Amino acid sequence: MPGQPENAATFHNNVFVFSTEENLTKFLAEPKKYLVNPPSMPLEHRVLMIGPDGSGKLEMANKLADFYSWKVVNYKKLINDKIEELNRLEVHIPNNPEGGRIGLKEDELGNINDGKPIDAAKFVPWILDYLGHPLMKKKPVPVEEGQEEQVEEEELDDDTKKKRDIEAKKK
Secondary structure, three states, rough: OOHHHHHHHEEEEEEEEEOOOOOOOOHOOOHHOOOOOOOOOOOOOOOOOOOOOOOHHHHHHHHHHHHHOOOOHHHHHHHHHHHHHHHHHHOOOOOOOOEEOOOOOHHHHHHOOOOOOHHHHHHHHHHHHHOOOOOHHHHHOOOOOOHHHHHHHHHOOOOHHHHHHHHHHOO
């Protein structure tokens, strides 16, 4: 149950937030009674650590990962390793969900190699793959009774797109 900011207490340099004032009062009366087990974090917890090189962010991330069984994503290393891997290939590999391949468009890879900027969102599939979330095609939205079936834009031919646009303007 989520806590409320107005029901917060500090104990041994940790902040505890409670859902009700009653729970806060009970905790403050006997905090050790409620701290039998060490703190635990959900497995699917995201923490972003940033800082200049040499600041110890990777060391701290690894310590947290060891303690909570998290997986560390060293973004810079992951991206650089993947780009090196793509550059070693003789044949360019674009994204292919069915084949389980994650790459870049050839011009995007060329832009990176030329030192040109690229949208960081292009690397999200690499991170998801690294975390064990496979790249998949988007599942179609189920059609509810009384609704028209939704068709992916690229599946429509030009005449169908024109007819659809004309019908939309009429409404």
